[in-house]
Amino acid sequence: MTRILWVLSALLLLAGCAGPGGNRSDYVVVIDAGHGGHDSGAYCGGKKEKDLVLQITKKVYKEFKSEGYKVYLTRGSDTFLKLGQRTRMADHKDAKVFISIHANAIGDKSRFDQVEGVETYFLQKTRDERSQRIAARENASVLQGTDKLSQDVIIDAVLNGPKIIQSHKLAIDVQQNMMKNLNGEYKAVKDGGVRPGPFYILVGASRPSILVEVGYLTNTKERQRLFTSDYQDEIAEGIVSGVNRYLDNRKKEIGF
Ligand SMILES: [Zn+2]
Incomplete structure (x- = not known):
């Protein structure tokens, strides 16, 4: 049996197949x-929120590393970054x-x-009031010092780009995998779905970009879960599985 497995692995290697969880070192995240x-x-x-998301981000970092990705964090400590500093890294690292x-x-x-649940956003203007409200809260600090005209110019420059479609696909894969993971271990985690929203943090990166809202700090049950290591692990593993799925599908589509 061991011999058969060995031959199978050798054949997979020869065929250039990394297999699930294989080497993904060509990918930068x-x-x-x-x-x-x-x-x-x-x-x-x-x-x-700033403490929670840093904890989760560090877990996501480790998970991507263990799958072989090249992965970078915009911040690894409690520091403030301006709009542009975050997405610039995505472009700089390709x-x-x-x-x-x-x-x-x-x-x-x-x-x-x-009100509770996990939601994933991709950049798009929307008439949905709920998405607009959430985006306004997230935008408040990154837009400090930018006038309304500049804000419109920034957002219109990218709204019709091809990355919107890919960002939407990425959002679906990440959301589905997070929900699968969380609902496998916890009772009734609410699936808030994939939503379009005018998030400025997603504007600057000229590549598929999403914003994950991991849950509501205002909901007692969710807040308590969010600050546990196990719950954070499920979220982190779900995000990485979602990216794996997205990139595998993308590879099939265009062979990149
Ligand atoms: Zn936020």
Whole structure:
């Protein structure tokens, strides 16, 4: 039996197949932990979004590394980065994908324990008020000092580019794999789905880019889960499986 397995592996190597979880060293991925420094992001129950997303981002980093990817973080510590500094790295490193990691919050206290779930966004203008509200919260700090006209110019420059379609596909694969992982281990994690949104952090990178909202800090149950290592592991593994799936499909489509 061992001999058969050995022959099979040798044949796979000869055929140039890395197999699942094989060497992916040709792929560069840039992971962005949202906020940082003076910008805490969402804050609830004594917990800050900037700390949570850094913890998760470090796990995502390790997971990508173990699969053989070249992976870079926009921030590996509690520092603030300006708009452009984050996505510039994705272009500079010629990343295949750019993933920004955030946590969500709502303003209406009476609904704190009703609103929960995992959502993945790709850049697109939308009339959906909910997406606009979430984007406005996430945009607040990165857009400081940029006037309205410049904001419109920035966003219109990329909105019709081909990367929108690929970003949408990437978002679907990542969202599905996160949900599969989380629901395999935890009860009733809500699937908030894939949504378009005008997130400025996604504007600058000229490559498939998504923003993951890993859950709501304003929801007590979700906040407690989010700060556990096991829950973070499931999210991190889901994100990496989603990127694997996206890149494998993309490879079949265009042979890159
Ligand atoms: Zn955020």
